[in-house]
Amino acid sequence: MTTAQRIAIASPAEGLMVFDNDEGSFFYFDGTVWVELEGSVTRDNYKLVKSAADLADELAAGGGTEYLFTTDFMYEINGTITLAAPINLNGAYLVGEDTNEDILVRVGGTIFEGDTGGSIRGLTLVASGPGAAVFNLTGSTGTERFVFRDSVVANSTSVGTISSYGLVFISIVQYVSNAAGITFDDIHQLLLNSEGWASDNTGIYQTFTGDFDIIAKQGGFSKVVGATAAIDITGVSALTSGNISNVNFYGGGNYVNGSSPYTGYDFSNKWDVDSPGIPVETDGVASGNFYFNGTLTTGFSQFISNGTPVEVQGTGGFDAPRLFRFIASEGNNKLTYDGIKPRKISSKCIDVYSCR
Structure with missing residues (x-):
């Protein structure tokens, strides 16, 4: 009434x-x-979803090919929901209360598709079967925002792809028994916090391609045993600032597929990397050396006096091995700091033939 x-x-x-x-x-x-009656009030712009039938209106709105969610609406998942089509978040909020009980399943297809932003929290996501993936998201303007947190991705054929977003923030997500990982492509700001990649995942856990302003991966772990790699940055074409800190890489497998101008390292000078299991790569540990590899008794043509600066010359050549964020030039007889952050540089000559 x-x-x-x-x-x-x-x-x-x-x-x-x-x-x-x-x-x-x-x-x-x-x-x-x-x-x-206390507790009888339901919030505005809210729908409780206990079966796929509760999303009949959204499936109709999506023309029968997708569940088109209502912008700024909250959808709460209660129980295991097997989807017949992908979800277009369309700026909606999708939540669960218990990752052990609140589960979205898609067999032979993608769980999330579309070109808009949205938020997902407190769910377990399972995309199994041929061609299945959890995410296939491509932003339409490059300004969309996507938040994914406090969730589990498990037993999926592929975690999928997220591309051309303004902001992607993933926090406290566990990945278990997935056959292939996720690719991030052309993300303005990519923030990855406290993710856990278990050793039963295979393929490459996280692949980065295209242009990024910020990549920040902090906390969590990647246990690599049979997988191809924990992260792959070889496809990054432009980056303003990258940071990987306090991520525990362990398990004995291949942790990084890298791309670095410095022999024996994985990252360019755009990155600050300080995590257990992989080498520290920051401007603070930049180092380099060069040495004369000619005949010591007849190779030098100039007199060197104590306290007088003079260019080291010789009829032999110079080698400059073990360079990290230094560049050798002028016949490997000159070292130039190649880091981004200003720092004090100290030098030492072991003898007149070797300086660093």
Whole structure:
């Protein structure tokens, strides 16, 4: 009944309970006044989803080929939902209360597709079967925002791809028994926090390609045993700033497929890397050396006096091995600092033939 009809009830019995359609809530009469039943109010822009049938309106809105969610709507998943089509988040919020109980499943297809942003929290996601993937998201303007947190991705054919977003923030997500990882492509700001990649994942856990402003991967772990690699940055074409810190790489497998101008290292000078299991690569540990590899007794043509600066010359050649964020030039006889951050540089000559 309406609010007006409820109020118009003549001499309601004490304890009488009615549902007020205008208020969207139950009321009972306490003998004197009508009292709204505590806990009966549901929030606006909210839908509880206990089966795929509860998303019939969204499937119709998506033309039968996708579940088109309503922008700024909250969808709460309760139980295991097997999807017949992908979800287009369309700026909606998708939540669960318990990753052990609240599960989205898609067999032979993608769970999330579309070109808009949105938020996912508190769910387990499973995309199994040929061609299946959890994500296939490509932003339409490059400004979209996507947040994924407090969730589990398990037993999936592929975690998938996220491309051309303004912001992607993934936090406290566990990856278990997935056959292939995720590719991030052309993300303006990519923030990865406290992710856990178990050793039963295969393929490359995380691949980065294209242009990025910021890549920040902090905390969590990657246990690599049979997988191809934990991360692959060989496809990064442009980066303003990259950071990998306090991520525990272990398990004995291949941790990084890298691309670095410095022999024996994986990252360019755009990165600050300080995590257990992989070499520290920051400007703070930049180093380099050069040495004369000619005949010591006849190779030098100039006199070197103590305290007088002079270019080291010789009829032989110079080698400059073990360079990290230094560049050798002028016949390997000159070292130039190649880091981004200003730092103090100290030098030492072991003898007149070898300096660093």
